[in-house]
Amino acid sequence: MSHTPSEPNRREVLRRIGLAALAAGPGAGLLSACATGGSATPTASGAASAVPTSAANPLGVDSAKQLEVVIFSGGNGDGYATKLHEVLYSKAHPKAKINHVATQKVGTQLRPRFISGDTPDVVNNSGPEALDLQTLVAEGHVADLTPLFEVPSLADPAKTVRETLVGGVYENSLIDGVPRVLQYTVAHRALWYNAKLFAKRGWQAPKTWQEFTALGEEAKKDGVALFAYPGQVGPFYQLWNLVYSAAKIGGNKVIVDIDNLADGAWQADAVLKAVTAWADVQRDFGDKAYLGLDHTQTQIKHLQDKVLFYPCGSWLENEMAKDKPAGFDYALAPVPSVTGADAMPYEAIMVGVSEAFFVGAKGKNPQGGMEYLRQMLSREGARGYTEMTKNLTVVNGVVEGLELTSAVRSAARAQEAAGQHIITDARFETWYKELFDHGQTQTNAVMSGRVTPEQFCAEMQKKADELKADSAIVKQTRSV
Structure with a gap:
């Protein structure tokens, strides 16, 4: 299948993540779909959620189900998950217990689990031991994220999740023409x-x-x-x-x-x-x-x-x-x-985009896994991540007013100077x-x-x- 990325133009990425004014020069300030209902949400494995979808719960999440989240604890640590994203999920689904796993050896820790069928719900597939996604897809372990990209965004409910993201994110998610992975940061x-x-x-x-x-x-x-x-x-x-x-x-x-x-x-x-x-x-x-x-x-x-x-x-x-x-x-x-x-x-x-996340298609709670990613892509989830890790996310226009570090400012200016030469x-x-x-x-x-x-x-x-x-x-x- 064809996999055609969308390369950003001169100001596209900066504009969409709220940094267009930053690159204008020293002292410049920072710039500032409808809900579905009634039907079940299909997962990649062909199963359907037992919970009907609604405006408040567009992915059909069973709020009583446990969610397991595996985070690569590398340069960004795992505090953004435990103190931010998992907290947001818990607010939306207070009955759900979250099992948090932090590791620097994603492959070593998870490969035996995928073989045995003990699949986590959300995996931050990063670091030197990242799992081979192509192999996992071939074995049916990676969920189709189409439902996530098509539901209303928490960052802007008038838009779908896909419509709130920097150009190229969806294209980079495709494996065999199907969206399988969410790249969360601009790199x-x-x-x-x-x-x-x-x-x-x-x-x-x-x-x-x-x-x-x-x-x-x-x-x-x-x-x-x-x-x-x-x-x-x-x-x-x-x-x-x-x-x-x-x-x-x-x-x-x-x-x-x-x-x-x-x-x-x-x-x-x-x-x-x-x-x-x-x-x-x-x-x-x-x-x-x-x-x-x-x-x-x-x-x-x-x-x-x-x-x-x-x-x-x-x-x-x-x-x-x-x-x-x-x-x-x-x-x-x-x-x-x-x-x-x-x-x-x-x-x-x-x-480009980086910091890969995927949902386990054979996990116990794939709807919850996609909902977790949706919370990550909310305004609060994306803005908070930038504050905590000093990395820009792929969510458009959420960093207005944030105090950025020298590295982030330098990267933004370098990107602006590059223009279309990306x-x-x-x-x-x-x-x-x-x-x-x-x-x-x-x-x-x-x-x-x-x-x-x-x-x-x-x-x-x-x-x-x-x-x-x-x-x-x-x-x-x-x-x-």
Whole structure:
């Protein structure tokens, strides 16, 4: 089935989440369907809710049923669930007991449960051990979220849930043409640096690769690494960085071809140039010691100004809030232009949606699971999440008046500067988890110098070709 995302235009995402005025310049202030009834709500497994739907209960939730919620307790912790979203659900359904499970090992903890049939109702499928959604869908474990997207929104009852969300959210939910996953946050993936350090040293974020490496030479004199990523827990940070840098060189078609398992996609000239450029930076300005560290250890080094640039997503500031010193202000920079003929300008950054949630189709309370997501997408649920985690959600126009951090402001301004030059999100992480996991291993191999960039590309292409030839694997396609 075709999977066609909707890329945001110059002001679309900022406008829809209430940040259009923010990017206008320093000092700018923040900008400010009908209910169904009478019928039962079908679930993905074909069963129907025993509770009739109504304006007050459009998903037909049995308020007496227990709800189990599994949250990945990573950079955002799990307090937003226990202190906000679960509280909202309890207010709406006070008789329901909520079983809260927090874990940093989603796959290890949940895979045996799905095999045994002990399925949770809501899963925050994030982190290095995220479950393979394609496999779960094939086994009938992931609910069809069509009812959720079509019911009235709590953020704006005059609109459906789908109508209140940032463009691209619904498109990103589709697996085999059916909405299966809710991506809850707006994510910016680029390079993060200390704005206070750069101001103190009189440095500007480099726009060209020559400026980037020149800064690396200067930093090297002080024993500072130009760049680092965590090789133990978080090699996917750099895998993303390689793929999005390749898109900058060759355009978004590079990512579309990778996602579509197109012949030779991983051996395209743009991919080879991106991998070569980053491998050279690691060799000349990096420190192999970081390959043995996890993400928290590496991020501490970054906060200590022992690393200038760190590739990560918008959750970084909140993840390190307790450790961030007064002399550090997170700021986002696009990847410098790698060649003089890049298809996309320097300002281009990756803006997408992330933080995946799904409902267990074979759980004891799938209607309650969808209602939980609906509460998350309410004005109170979305606004509160941003206040607690410093991350923007996909709900339109709910952050008016919030005091935002330097990282969020920087990301919003970078997005505005990018305009229509948005690097599309890669989908193979969700579509073909085996390929993504293989990519992490190969990323560490090429960045440590154990294989050449050419070998990296060949190994990735070999794995992609294997998956393409495997008739047991359902294939996904996208056009843009």
